Amino acid sequence: EIVLTQSPGTLSLSPGDRATLSCRASQGISGNHLAWYQQKPGQAPRLLIYDAFSRATGIPGRFGGSKSGTEFTLTISRLEPDDFAVYYCQQYGSSLITFGQGTRLEIK
Amino acid sequence: QEQLKQWGAGLLKPSETLSLTCGLFGGSISNYFWSWIRQPPGKGLEWIGDINEGGTTNYNPSLQSRVTITMDASKKQFFLNLRSVTAADAGVFYCARGSYCSNGVCYKGFGRNVWGNGTTVTVSS
DSSP: OEEEEOOEEEEHHHHHHOOEEEEESSSOOGGGGGGEEEEEETSSOEEEEEETTTTTOOOOOOOOOOTTTTTEEEESSOOGGGGGGEEEEEEESSSEEEEEEOOOEOOO | OOEEEEEEEEOOTTTTOOOEEEEEEEEETTEEEEEEEEOTTOOOEEEEEETTTTEEEETTTTTTTTTEEEEGGGGGGEEEESSSSOOOOEEEEEEEEEEETTTTEESGGGGGGBBOOOOEEEEEE
């Protein structure tokens, strides 16, 4: 099983700030098959990034994905009020799909 | 535009079987895997398993002994059965689209943007 560890658990920032969220995998992920989701209370997750780097349809350019080794990063370049939510990473490179535990992005 | 709508009984007693249905509207069920994912109250997401039109299934080993996922492709519906539920199975259950596979090639990422709106399941005696 590939374990995904997200950090920090909570990130407190202000609108206009840059957010950097980390997702570290316990082993390499085949094909860079890692996604990032945004979830707001009472809503289903929303796909932001797939295959580590590709923005999903309709996702603004301020959301970006990157990778270094087994660490994947979601960067939100300039936070807008609507961006404050919980973010999850998911790997789908192995037969057992797993999620990270989430990072809560809150308004400072 | 594709939409997933889900329904099923949301209140169960311990030891009963959870049965949920997810219907696809506005798209094709072919060539994709279709998933079930759950989220305990206040916690993170857990993948339960998935199925494709050919009936190929994949399950999370932690739930495999209690889970069956099936599909009626003619109705564009797929189903989740979770047997012998306990309070630990309570939460929100989502259906979602997964990998796209055609002619032996799979594109695993881009299709994951379609989710149902979730069904809240309570387990109480």
